[in-house]
Amino acid sequence: MSRLHIEDLSMSYRGRTLFSGLSLTLDPGQRVVVSGSNGTGKSTFLRIVAGLTRSDAGKVSFASVGAASPPREHLGYAGPDVNPYEELTAVENLEFIARLRGLPIDADALLDRMGLTARARRTPVKSYSSGMRQRVRLASSLVATPPLLLWDEPTAMLDEQGRRIVDEILAAHLEAGGMALIATNDSNEIGRWGGRRVHFGDR
Template identity: 40%
Template sequence: MSAVVELNKVCQHYGKFQVLHDISWNLQPGEIMGLFGHNGAGKTTTVRLILGLIRHSGGELKVLGGQAQDAKIRQQIGFLPENVMFYPQLTGLETLQHFARLKGASMAQVEQLLEQVGLTAASRQRVKAYSKGMRQRLGLAQALLGNPKLLIMDEPTVGLDPIATQSLYRLMEKLRNEGTSIIICSHVLPGVESYIDKAVVMARGHLEVAGNLYELREHAGLPVRLRVRGLAGREISHPAIDSRSTLHDGWEELAVRPDARLEVVGQLLQQQPLDLEVRPPSLEDLYCYYTEKAGAVGVAGVQQ
């Protein structure tokens, strides 16, 4: 099956300033991909290229097997921007009907999408009276008009409460299971971690890593943390244990080399602990590792 999005050594310049350097990755049908990176890493630029809003300066970019600028290709892409803007005087229903006419989608789908995003009851209220979460859900309904093959969402959970966030992720999974490919840009890594099939981490316009979480972990080689309860004072020795620290309520944490984690778990189980948790590096740990490796530390001091 051919890729939904394929970048091969894509470069982008704004005037003399190069913001993307030889970016290569692909998105397969029915995959959810997280596109991550520090502020200014090049995510928005990448998304704008895929949406056909700007033209790449070098390399190859294929979207749904064609050129991103092609109107027929653009029709098959749904986009939820970070800051959704609607006419405040229109109702939710009128807003979606307006976009449905622009996109050539059916009025029956308008009702169906309002139901899907939980806005049926509020559909006759003006958008100016909508909460941030309601506007975001209306934005998602707008992006889904015409059943796009590719859905791109930029920070879709900003401003959503935890339940609305969970329901957005579940909807994203449902769409993926129905065959939609999804790109999600987010800085909220713990939330999105269990829903993505693949992650792309960018730093300063370069691709740092692309792959599923197992591949990212394998490549990074960060320690696995084993949390164990009820072994206080007992000798635990294994060359793969890098550190051992005491937590609270009888819990201790061991940082263990990833290749030997099962051996160490086996050794710990022989000691009959009261409890044991295996904590592999999280998406956030991996993101920090790859971003810091690129020298793009951010916030507290260093350069990006």
């Protein structure tokens, strides 16, 4: 399993420095909670690690790969800025992602694990509640069991059962040697996740 290296990452937005010189190493089985209030750059940080946004400076790499940024198949991203296709069912959404990743998938089993009923899994996502959509987002990040999970507010809109499922999935992921970067602005959630913490403060 690879180790995630983040070196001297800097980012500013419209003249405001979000973070600078941010370095972090994540070993297999570790998680880091990224905390901070709204607009401090948590989501931007996760998007940079995912390769969705370019940083002003710095490098994100996997030790065993040596790539300039983590290869797509090494990460699973779930955030409020990534939505499932509304016109497709949850099963079709996951099957589409698995096909793009070139890997087989048992979408029903994965969605079952996320607590989505068989009937819901066959219904277009547009009829889902926000909590059900969040479960599909999280399930999408787990397609092909990537070693690095990047979760931005993973428990937002989830009920207690959903939060428990997320805890179980994360525990199993870390137990299997996976890594996770979790962003949250909810102080209750920070304690819940445990592990190391990086705080993004107001500047």
